[in-house]
Amino acid sequence: MTELLQTVDWSRAQFALTAMYHWLFVPLTIGLALIVALMETIYVRTGDTRWKGITKFWMTLFGINFACGVATGLILEFEFGTNWSNYSWFVGDIFGAPLAIEGLLAFFMEATFVAVMFFGWNKVSRGFHLASTWLTALGVSLSALWILVANAWMQNPVGMEFDPAQMRNVMSNFWEVAFNAVSINKFFHAVLSGWVLAGVFVVGVSSWLLFRKRNIEAARVSIKVGAWVGFIGILLTLFTGHGSAVQVSRVQPMKLAAMEGLYEGSSGVDLVGIGILNPDKKPGDGQDAMLFSIDIPKGLSLMIDGTTTRFVPGIDDLIAGRSITADGDTVYANSYAERIASGKEAQEALREFETAYKAGDTTAMALATEKLKANFADFGYGYLSSPEAAVPPVALTFYSFHIMVLLGGYLLVFFLLVLFVSYRSTAMLEKSWLHWVGILSIPLVWICSQAGWVTAEVGRQPWTIQDLLPVNAAISDLPAGSVQLTFWIFAAIFTLMLAAEISIMLRYISRASKTDITKK
Numbered sequence: 001m002t003e004l005l006q007t008v009d010w011s012r013a014q015f016a017l018t019a020m021y022h023w024l025f026v027p028l029t030i031g032l033a034l035i036v037a038l039m040e041t042i043y044v045r046t047g048d049t050r051w052k053g054i055t056k057f058w059m060t061l062f063g064i065n066f067a068c069g070v071a072t073g074l075i076l077e078f079e080f081g082t083n084w085s086n087y088s089w090f091v092g093d094i095f096g097a098p099l100a101i102e103g104l105l106a107f108f109m110e111a112t113f114v115a116v117m118f119f120g121w122n123k124v125s126r127g128f129h130l131a132s133t134w135l136t137a138l139g140v141s142l143s144a145l146w147i148l149v150a151n152a153w154m155q156n157p158v159g160m161e162f163d164p165a166q167m168r169n170v171m172s173n174f175w176e177v178a179f180n181a182v183s184i185n186k187f188f189h190a191v192l193s194g195w196v197l198a199g200v201f202v203v204g205v206s207s208w209l210l211f212r213k214r215n216i217e218a219a220r221v222s223i224k225v226g227a228w229v230g231f232i233g234i235l236l237t238l239f240t241g242h243g244s245a246v247q248v249s250r251v252q253p254m255k256l257a258a259m260e261g262l263y264e265g266s267s268g269v270d271l272v273g274i275g276i277l278n279p280d281k282k283p284g285d286g287q288d289a290m291l292f293s294i295d296i297p298k299g300l301s302l303m304i305d306g307t308t309t310r311f312v313p314g315i316d317d318l319i320a321g322r323s324i325t326a327d328g329d330t331v332y333a334n335s336y337a338e339r340i341a342s343g344k345e346a347q348e349a350l351r352e353f354e355t356a357y358k359a360g361d362t363t364a365m366a367l368a369t370e371k372l373k374a375n376f377a378d379f380g381y382g383y384l385s386s387p388e389a390a391v392p393p394v395a396l397t398f399y400s401f402h403i404m405v406l407l408g409g410y411l412l413v414f415f416l417l418v419l420f421v422s423y424r425s426t427a428m429l430e431k432s433w434l435h436w437v438g439i440l441s442i443p444l445v446w447i448c449s450q451a452g453w454v455t456a457e458v459g460r461q462p463w464t465i466q467d468l469l470p471v472n473a474a475i476s477d478l479p480a481g482s483v484q485l486t487f488w489i490f491a492a493i494f495t496l497m498l499a500a501e502i503s504i505m506l507r508y509i510s511r512a513s514k515t516d517i518t519k520k
Helices: 002-046 049-082 085-119 126-155 174-178 181-211 216-251 253-260 299-305 315-320 336-359 362-383 394-424 432-458 480-512
Strands: 160-163 168-171 271-277 290-296 322-324 330-332 463-465
Touching: 002 049, 002 126, 002 181, 002 216, 002 432, 002 480, 049 085, 049 216, 049 480, 085 126, 085 168, 085 174, 085 463, 126 174, 126 181, 126 463, 160 362, 181 216, 181 394, 181 432, 181 480, 216 253, 216 299, 216 394, 253 315, 253 394, 271 299, 271 394, 315 322, 315 336, 336 362, 394 432
Parallel strands: none
Antiparallel strands: 160 168, 271 290, 322 330
């Protein structure tokens, strides 16, 4: 058992490591692709060759980042087969479909047109080159779409049926998988947050050029483009973030409770603006969940339902199966203890089906199938050791969520400030303090982006597939030492890759601070 737990922990750590490194590159790729396409559009429409040089400058930074994103993304997909083979078998027919589409359509689309984008200058017409740049940007977003469809399905498994003869889930409705409400919100939220990140990146790098008093005009116009993309992105990101919270409240109420550190639900629940959790708090122990908090009265109920009277269940409520009606009457659904028992019934029915199948007993197979279907919604709970095992790491989920929200608010103010200064106060744009605000905002936007993914993925623990397959049942049969070894190998490789990317980018930006980038 100890070996199994170590394998689970190290497999989770390795996948988290790969995913977080990968997400350092992806949002910048998504956002920069759009910004480069917009800049080239200005060049084609105006005929101003200065815009061609500016476009090439940002396109090179895009290319450096794009290469690193591809490398980490490929490793991430291979890990499903190496470290999570039980998961891949259990839902491979469903999860593999969007990944296959991503590889066949989006990735090949990117690979084809990115070559024209980089090497087609003066070899194809301006119109064809511009179309290639826009198609590269579209391909990057389509690639994100199918990856996020796959991820959203793990959060909200729909469009499938369990086939006991194969002992795996099979897809029953592709369109339900592709267009479930979670995937739509997740796609737009992730892509738009890429616009925000790239907007900050462009403003920050341009601020450095202004600080060094090089390429001043190119930096000024780049700031305007980056700030507009970032400002539109942050407004839409806040909107889609609200939509994501609504979906989480419907399909992952335990995640929502962890995001807010909410243990005891009620009607008209406050929204925590800033807070410090009680580190000793455990489910059902009666202690206060918060040591300190500044709350928005009834804000959580209002956010997820549009009313101030909505009952929001807390962690203790969900464990007990407790809810409340619109009239204030307490009602009970299945508690987590009952769901664990139901899950064990489903697993026992599957074993009975397997025995009957081998014996050719069709009557017993039919009875086992009926029993399995009646309890399959709780199948994954049968792997849990206790009701409390279904509670995610509350502190990590809570603090990640609130860091994301607070930094999101900061970024909205940041873009408003940059746009105001860019259009109304050219003299202020020369101030060194503003340059440093732009430069220092670069790491902050990445922290915000990473915090969002930590919230999404840690908040659904212990589930690989919500309610159907926990992580301890999804892993491969590997020695813990092997996973530990590859973790450190990947950590070293990814760190070197990131260091190389930063070094190459800094050298390229430094060179731009000594030469005229508009002369290309």
